Amino acid sequence: MEFRFIDLDxxxxxxxxxxxxxxxxxxxxxxxxxxxxxxVDAVQSxxxxxxxxxxxxxxxxxxGQDLADPAMQAADGKPPDIGHLVERLYKPLxxxxxxxxxxxxxxxxxxxxxxxxxxxxxxxxxxxxxxxxFLQAFSxxxxxxxxxxxxxxxxRVGTARAIGLAMLADxxxxxxxxxxxxxxxxxxxxxxxxxxDATAQRVATMATKALVRTRFLMHAxxxxxxxxxxxxxxxxxxxxxxxxDYREGVRAFSEKRPPRFSGD
Ligand code: T3D
Numbered sequence: 001m002e003f004r005f006i007d008l009d010x011x012x013x014x015x016x017x018x019x020x021x022x023x024x025x026x027x028x029x030x031x032x033x034x035x036x037x038x039x040v041d042a043v044q045s046x047x048x049x050x051x052x053x054x055x056x057x058x059x060x061x062x063x064g065q066d067l068a069d070p071a072m073q074a075a076d077g078k079p080p081d082i083g084h085l086v087e088r089l090y091k092p093l094x095x096x097x098x099x100x101x102x103x104x105x106x107x108x109x110x111x112x113x114x115x116x117x118x119x120x121x122x123x124x125x126x127x128x129x130x131x132x133x134f135l136q137a138f139s140x141x142x143x144x145x146x147x148x149x150x151x152x153x154x155x156r157v158g159t160a161r162a163i164g165l166a167m168l169a170d171x172x173x174x175x176x177x178x179x180x181x182x183x184x185x186x187x188x189x190x191x192x193x194x195x196x197d198a199t200a201q202r203v204a205t206m207a208t209k210a211l212v213r214t215r216f217l218m219h220a221x222x223x224x225x226x227x228x229x230x231x232x233x234x235x236x237x238x239x240x241x242x243x244x245d246y247r248e249g250v251r252a253f254s255e256k257r258p259p260r261f262s263g264d
Contacts, residue, residue, distance in 0.1 A: 001035070001038050003020075003035050003038075003039070004031065004032075004035070005019070005020055005021050005029070005031060005032035005035055006018060006019055006020050006032060006035045006036055006039060007020050007057075008039040008042060008043075010043075010046065010048075010049060012048070012204070013048060013049060013050040013051065013204035013205070013263075014049070014050075014051055014053065014200045014201065014204050015043045015046070015049045015051070015052045015053070015102075016052075016053045016054075016055065016200075017036065017039045017040070017043075017052065017053070017054050017055075018055055018056065018057050019032070019036075019054075019055070019056040019057065019060075019061070019062050020056075020057045022056070022057045022058025022059070022060065023058075024063070024066060024068075025058070025059070025060035025062070025063035025111065025113075026056040026057070026058065026060045026061065026062040026063060026116070027062065027063040027064060027065065027066040027067070027116075028062065028064065028065055028066055028115065028116070029066040029069045030069055030071055030089070032066075033089040033090075033093070034089075036093060037089070037092070037093060037096070040052070040093070040096050040097065040100065041096075043100065043102065044096070044100060044101060049102055050102050050103075050203070050204040050205075050206075050208045050263050051102055051103050051104070051105060051200050051203040051204040052100060052102055052103070052104045052105070053104075053105045053106075053107050053196060053200050054104065054105070054106050054107065054119065054120070054123060055106075055107035055108075055109050055196070056109050056110060058110070059109075059110040059111070060109075060110045060111045060112075060113075060116070061106070061107075061108045061109055061110055061111065061112040061116055061120060061132065062112060062113070062115075062116025062119060062120075063111065063113045063114065063116050063137075064113050064114020064115040064116045064117070064118075064137060065085075065114055065115050067141070071085050072085075082143075086146050086147070090115055090118075090146060090147040091147070093119065093122075093147075094118070094119070094122045094147055094148045097119075097122045097123060098122060098215070098219070100212075101208075101212060102208055102212065103124045103125070103203050103206075103208070103211045103212060103215070104122075104123040104124045104125070105123060105124065105125045105126075105127065105196070105199060105200055105203065106119070106120035106121075106122075106123035106125070106126045106127070107127055107192075107196040108120050108126060108127065108128035108129065108132045108134075108174070108183070109129050109132065109192065110129065110131065110132050111132060111133050111134075111135060111171075112128075112132065112133070112134050112135070113134075113135040113136075113137040114135070114136075114137040114138060114147075115146065115147040115149075117134045117135060117136065117149060118145070118146065118147030118148050118149040118152065119147065120134075120183075121148065121149065121152035121153075121156075121182070121183075122147070122148055122152070124211070124215050125184050125199070125203070126182075126183035126184050127183070127184060127185055127186070127187055127195065127196060127199065128174035128177065128178070128183055128185075128186050128187070129174065129186070129187055129188075129189050129192040130174060130175070130186055130187070130188050130189050130192075131174070131189050132173075132174040132186075133171040133172055133173050133174060133177075134165075134171070134172040134174075134177050134182065134183075135169065135170075135171050135172070136149060136153070136165045136166045136169050137169055138166065138169070139166060139167055139168075139169045140169045144166075145166050149166070150162070150166070152182075153165060153166065153182070155222060156180075156181050156182050157180045157181060157182050161180060174186045205261060206261060207243070207245035207246070207249060207259075207261045207263070208245075208261070208263035209240060209243055209245065209263065209264070210240055210243075210245065210246075213236045213239075213240060216236070217229075217232060217233060217236060220232055243264060244262055244264040245259075245261045245262060245263065245264060248260060248261060248262070249261070
């Protein structure tokens, strides 16, 4: 597929999807969303890839839905079915990221608004540049947060802060997002690219299956009792105990050398 609004770059084990509509702050039109789906599918089916980085070109990570897209406008006097858009494109994207066979990193290079913030929060590790901010823009246009934002916000920062962010739609600077536990960390603007590259390379050489099962366990914990969670932990670790990477990890430890994980 030819991409117009994104770039997909695969170098060795590191795949990068760059949102590339900087003049419109990488806001998401229909074609761009389809391209992102296609790129994520390509990553899912490429056995060489061991980490996916999502980032944006220009001063934005992503400003959410393109509000000028025809899908957002009334046609023939009928209001648009924007719920259909969410069901067809946004919800499946979040689920694809959550079920991806490799870990994901959101490299939030600049502002992340609306569904753009949600997509960042759907990644496993969220790193933001010092000048980035997160904006729950939805209430400003008479909508509720979507694309998982209500779930990610309420789970990570608690209901009081989640409601304040969503109702007031104030910009949340990257530093405060990290202090509040919404994201993993903040990098200085001039170290951002190098920091992202180093993290991506590091994650790409780790035990991929264990990282992806860790994502699953952390999310499963939300709906489990302690006893249920202990059982799922046991079954997951049993499965990982049969993996090549576990054997390599233990061997490397006993041989006092760094492990060479293969992702299997
Ligand atoms: O069905 C559904 O509803 C689908 C799911 C929706 C989920 C959503 O994402 S809803 C939320 C959509 N996003 C927004 O409401 C954010 C809109 N943008 C803004 O509020 C502001 O642009 C920002 C606060 C993010 C940044 O402000 P600023 O002053 O730094 O930049 P700007 O001048 O507003 O924007 C620069 C350009 O990008 C400008 O275009 P122009 O005038 O230079 O040609 C602006 O129109 C364009 N742009 C920014 N965001 C969007 C956009 N164009 C279309 N859609 C956007 N979301």
